Amino acid sequence: MSADTGSFEEIALGYIDVVYRVAVGLCGKSVDADDLVQDTFLKAFERFGMFEQGTNCKSWLLTILRNTWIDRLRHQKVVGNVVSLEDDIIDQAGEVDEDVKLNSSELLERFSDEQIIKALKRLPHEQRLTLLLIDVEQLSQNDVAEIIGVAVGTVKSRVSRGRMELKTRLESYAKEMGLTGGEK
């Protein structure tokens, strides 16, 4: 290990905001998100000796976060899916009319942050994670490809489809909430 080695807390815990944001994007604001963050840092601590100092710690942590999360989903799947009822509000909107289109950023502004995060939470897992890493965390496609373990092309198509899917969900939500009046 090099002479400029820092402690785990100095190096890794500095990314707690990033790790937390992604965890909330994956699990919603919940105890689950807190648990995911804790487990990620604990696992990272155990493996810190294998972390190559000077390399991208953020990506390293997000890889651990992703694996921990997938692990949980896997186990949840075995016990049966646990979906919080409060999230269903987004799903109730149903099909979208052709004329309800989110083509103005003004309309996007009418959603609360919480509603956006909830809509995101309804996306397929890998799309959601990819979208979070690209659009929210502004990581490069290469870094995301490495974190998720897929080709760069897959990252591009996932983020593109994810954004489209999010938009569709928000459109149906807008219709449900009557937010679209006067908009075209």
Add this chain to the structure above:
Amino acid sequence: MNHLTDEQFEDIMQGKDADLRHLSECKDCQNALAEKRAVAKRLQMAFKSVKPDASLEETIRGRINEKRRQLGLVVSGGRPWKTRLNDKMWSTLAAAAVLFAVAIPLAIYLSASSSAIAGQAELVRIHEHNMSPHTEFFSDSDPEKLAAYLKDTLGFTPAMPAEGHGLAIRGCCIAHFKEQITGSYVVSTPSGIISIIVVPDTPKDIAMDRMPAKKGYGQTFWKSSYAHCNMVAVRLGDYTYCGVGEISKISHEYLRDLLNRLLSDTQPS
């Protein structure tokens, strides 16, 4: 006219070099790009105010310090280990932690003279394997199906605890323990995930320590801690049932209670 592909849009969004001639002439693609950018920006804004409570970081620091204590990395003076350690000290301790967590299990595993401890290392490895997202897992929460699967593969059906009270059997996995095929299954509990690993070796063979007798517990239970895991074992029929869980979540007492339930609930067939 060919519009931009999703891939080209994404490259433009990332500021990568892209051929922008079509975009400069095509209103549809300009609109599509503006729309994508608006959604991306709104999504990013939605997370601007998402910040962890200070208590979360405190909890993590506490758990890390707890882990250091378990690994024997306690800093003298009892002062909580924060960022005051100098670099050299950290290097040494981190190296020690890695040795403890990685190299020693491996070294022990390879050393014939300590095959008893190697048994514990293998139990931890099987537990970790069960937790890994890449594991071939027969995942069915129906205990009867799991039992049938284990019987098929192992030739006998291990005892399993009745579900309920927060206990759920999540699946089972076949692994090798000391070159022999071994069954294990995973129980989710309110405190965390536990692997129950069934091996022919006696608790003594695996160098476990006898737990003090406890009222209401007819059987002798054995315990040990290895790497990041606590484990408790009990002999049942021709097999030893080893419960393995993370030290940070699962105590020896908790494991003993679980195994005791297993004894009273079912008998192996």
